Amino acid sequence: MLAATPTTAEAVSAASPLPPEAALTEIAKIASGDLAAWARPIDEGTYPTALLHRLADAGAFRLHLNAGNTLGDAIEGMSLVSEQCVSTGFMAWCQNTLVWYLINSENTAARDTYLAAAAEGRILGGTALSNPMKSFYDIETLKLKGKRVEGGYTVKGILPWVSNLGADHFFGGIFAVEGRDTPVMALFDCAAPAITLKPCERFLSMDGTGTYGVQVRDLFVPDEMVLADNAMSFVKKMRGGFIMLQAGMAVGLIRDCIALMREVEGPLGHVNRFLEVQPDQMAQTLAAIEQEVAALAATPFDTSDAYWRRVVSARLLAGEVSVQAAHNAMLHCGARGYVAAHRCQRRLREAYFVAIVTPATKQLRLMLDQMPA
Template structure:
């Protein structure tokens, strides 16, 4: 039923999202209304996450930009699900899961900071009733006037970081939209400047952000993996539809959809094992996340070759998927970020 809904509602929007930067807010809201983000049913939390992972895969088959903002929203939900701030959870979890309130991530900079790639861009000053936050986040996706997002700031004069949940409204929060990307321009991505923004204690996700990030980062990562799976599945379908082009000469090419299918099945099985062995472990997910991104690029490239001339029109689905796949290898954690983390993990295991 979900896939049929996506065919009807999302597929016709894919070109407008890709070429005109249309933000498909109604798709996120529709997913929420259909219960795709709900954790209040009878299944376990890990089963809910697995169901949400499959939702991201299905969405990404039709438009990975929409799959990406679905991931952003699920990341925001993850923060609220795991916070010990019960008043914040009571206020926002149900609206986020129902799609009435939408959310973004804001953790690109902190994730890079924890890998020693760059410093934290935000600073927080402890004041009566909360914090005053200043600094700039270069890119935060899935934002709008009625959206929320997570962020991490270094607490001045203290040896700790704080994680906050911020509403996009407010005079002391300046948002500048970014639409100059090769792809994913319908992702509602903004540069966000904090102008001594007051964040009350009621909006603090964790006073110890470092410990909190360790808890939530496996979920942050696992929701990214199906972005690649969706692109790969769509690329396979496009390549298979072109098998008879020019008297079947595609059969002589080195890149073939059957091999891509086998590679995809292997990675999907690896991911399935992570859920069976639970809880999810960050280090075990890193190589699957890397393979998902790299295989998506290979699959999208294969489709460009198999479809041929029609694929080289900017409005074609294969060209869109190629742009989407190249974004995926640069999505935090990027391929080079993943390589560093995997090498560190490997060295720690040896020592």
């Protein structure tokens, strides 16, 4: 049970006790300490509940609860986490995105009940927008279907992959509504008897991210849990933030790949100098990405075509450079990076995730192709 619900203003205030500098310092301390030690078990399938709560206590999931809901600090927090473990960086993105949904919702009942709880990590959860984001570009059809009933909706369907979930977690999802042209977006409570979480097959990486197949069988979703009656306009409002927050995974990963390249300069620099990509070049590329991400993160509610093109282009570049950085880190490390105990091979596997998580490289290119010149 949640505590008595404050007003939205009170919820934001209560969820933001630390200044960003202090929060980022504490996040960095957790990341370089306990998270670094747990990165391999997480990669192999351990869901880090305690670490997520520690990050929440440090303020990791409320850095975008500021006067303009700018995203720079939230992205930096995820970058610090992803420097050590992209699986945990991805879970931080899931949690931050759940908060982002609530920040943007015009349903005061949903905001007042869940915003502070999600921002403070009292409830954990994720985002089930992989299928809807693909459906908006005719890659898939919506897998959740609903119909209007008194006081809310009944919803059914199956989602193959939703992350950062557990028996007491929440997620945001979109469902088509019988007799309506526009879908609805709402919160879903995994504790509901009508929701079943099914374990997924083993992945190449990211097995500790609480990723499940979700079966929804005639779930009643009350109006109080509706985030947007018109999911299409809602997504247009918050899509820039949804995608830009993912940059934290890429930035953190690329930083560590550069560090890996530098770590072997002493023993292997005499031969690594013949490789085409050097750490200084990669650092320059990263600096340009971070500069563009910072500029875009400052105005997440810009709905102009020009801004949207920049967001999609920046996200595409971040994914492509993640793979390039991890590939070159492996070449620089050589055989020592190819052993199972070395983080270099984990970075290579994680980089492919950054490139294929929705919106994946191919979808981002499709999106750019469909935009006005």
